[in-house]
Amino acid sequence: MPVHPDALVPPALREAILAWFAAHGRPLAFRATDDPYAVLVSELMAQQTQAERAAEAWVAWIARWPTVGDLAAAPVSDVLRAWAGLGYNRRALALHRAAQAIVSQHGGQVPGDIPALERLPGVGPYTARAVAAIAFGRPVGAVDTNVRRVLGRIAGAGGVGIMSGFALGSMQSLADAVVPEDAAATWTHALMDVGATICTPRSPRCGDCPAVLWCRFAAGERGEPSVLPKQRPRSAPFPSTRRWLRGRVLDRARSAQDASWCAYPDAIGSHEPAAVREAVLALAREGLLEARETPDGLEARLPG
């Protein structure tokens, strides 16, 4: 027989997390708004970037493009320049395309239902639910790595380790079932902060955690370190990686004035010219650069 969600994440635990968040939540700038466009921007920015850095960039972004129509009308080169420092530049392109889709298909209003949100470029199940909960107050659980870890540890039934046998589908069901009806946005922020600041992957500070009284992981059903989920590091990529090279190639195009073309004839760091060329071509295929062959070699610039 399925366990009732209240038995895994009781109402008193939810209240404790909300009270903790009221006292200790991170005062990130984008939490002051429920404007759907501004929330969408913040969620895409914070996906793979440290929240504090994303919040700084978000303030400048919203000042420059305060509405979805403003962003949709901006040249993609400006959008890519404004994304500098946030990494994973495909997100910038996706956000720009999402803004254009919202204008052309939704009359300039960010849709509030999850299937329509998920059809927007760059918006997956997590982002769709985060926007639905934060901007529209819908009681849906936004399950990213942090939330999956926190809820998995809290609910970890059966002593089978911290992931506790929850398949993605059942974790989504649990996350949906425990959202407080009247506090979906605050709950979403609060679970994020518990995961980011207390229930960290390798060193959860259970003694400081509002969930400790109810948490099965804290009660001793701890998985061995080998079952801890591997976190992808969020630090800057190493100079030997393809991601690092892509960032440098784009940085050169960003720094060019007036859409002038940049040449890439030389090695960049430890990457040989052939690898640089391949990176330029890959970025062009993805729409992050325009590239052209000239008698002097390959050149590229930000898209117009």
Ligand code: SF4
């Ligand atoms: S009590 Fe410990 S394991 Fe449980 S949610 Fe809090 S920090 Fe994570």
